[in-house]
Amino acid sequence: MGSPKHHERLDHDYTIDQAWETYTPEEHATWCTLFERQVRLVPSGACEAFAAGLTKLDLNEGGIPDFRRLNEKLMALTGWQVVAVPDLVPDAAFFEMLAGRRFPAGRFIRKPSQLDYIEEPDVFHDVFGHVPMLTHPVFADFMEAYGKGGLRSLKFDALDHLARLYWYTVEFGLVKADDGLRVYGAGIISSKAETEFSLKDPSPNRIGFDLLRVMRTDYRIDDFQQTYFVIDSIEHLMEACSVDFAPLYGELETAADLTPEALTPTDHVLHWGTQAHAAAHPSTTTGETA
Ligand code: HBI
Ligand code: FE
Numbered sequence: 500m501g502s503p504k505h506h507e508r509l510d511h512d513y514t515i516d517q518a519w520e521t522y523t524p525e526e527h528a529t530w531c532t533l534f535e536r537q538v539r540l541v542p543s544g545a546c547e548a549f550a551a552g553l554t555k556l557d558l559n560e561g562g563i564p565d566f567r568r569l570n571e572k573l574m575a576l577t578g579w580q581v582v583a584v585p586d587l588v589p590d591a592a593f594f595e596m597l598a599g600r601r602f603p604a605g606r607f608i609r610k611p612s613q614l615d616y617i618e619e620p621d622v623f624h625d626v627f628g629h630v631p632m633l634t635h636p637v638f639a640d641f642m643e644a645y646g647k648g649g650l651r652s653l654k655f656d657a658l659d660h661l662a663r664l665y666w667y668t669v670e671f672g673l674v675k676a677d678d679g680l681r682v683y684g685a686g687i688i689s690s691k692a693e694t695e696f697s698l699k700d701p702s703p704n705r706i707g708f709d710l711l712r713v714m715r716t717d718y719r720i721d722d723f724q725q726t727y728f729v730i731d732s733i734e735h736l737m738e739a740c741s742v743d744f745a746p747l748y749g750e751l752e753t754a755a756d757l758t759p760e761a762l763t764p765t766d767h768v769l770h771w772g773t774q775a776h777a778a779a780h781p782s783t784t785t786g787e788t789a
Pocket of ligand 1: 584586587588590593603604605620661662665760
């Protein structure tokens with residue numbers, strides 16, 4: 500999956516031409532199927548910033564968005580650009596792109612047989628899941644700061660810790676709203692089942708975001724999360740992460756990792772999960788290296 504096929508010519512920075520004209524009618528139809536399914540979750544499940552971004556970008560023009568047109572809108576809103584990549588890009592290249600306000604999006608789209616689950620990020624996950632949040636000015640800055648922090652983290656051998664921050668925020672983050680919790684994480688909002696699970700199910704823990712705590716916490720890549728971290732607002736996330744990470748990396752060297760379901764005495768627990776789902780679906784793998 501995600502192999503470049505006829506788009507083999509790699510630019511040195513891992514980006515490829517989206518070659519929008521070469522998507523097949525079947526591929527556009529897969530986008531529409533996924534879009535119609537997921538867009539229904541937005542009014543009750545997604546945070547305001549995501550819903551507003553989705554409206555501004557007009558992603559339902561009848562198929563896979565053409566990045567050239569998408570980028571005109573996105574550039575005008577927050578100065579971000581979406582660039583096509585064939586696959587996961589190496590960490591340093593990924594950080595370099597984010598630091599330059601360029602978001603790498605998979606060019607390929609999943610097959611109709613993989614509507615619910617794919618291992619690698621495809622154009623639907625990347626564009627529907629991530630790009631609406633990039634229209635929010637503070638979130639847009641957060642993503643750039645994450646990229647810059649990622650580049651710095653390479654010197655500290657702290658990549659695993661920093662990857663957990665991305666995982667528990669950008670991919671699987673929840674945010675407080677007036678009437679309860681909402682999703683802002685792309686990994687949740689591109690999954691119908693996990694949107695419902697993360698917001699409503701008694702199984703997972705839901706705890707207040709704490710930067711050091713998040714960077715200590717291992718995560719599951721093979722099932723729903725056992726813990727979701729809740730931010731007060733995007734502004735609060737940005738503020739909490741606008742600190743020097745170097746001393747934190749020092750602390751993390753000696754602090755023990757926490758398991759995905761762990762609760763600690765200092766956690767601000769919003770919901771103490773039963774972990775019934777996890778008990779019924781034992782983990783086959785955990786951690787940031789698949
Ligand atoms: N590459 N295309 C792509 N998309 C990602 O989300 C991505 C990546 N490379 C590395 C990576 N994510 C993560 O390991 C970083 O958060 C560390
Ligand atoms: Fe993602």
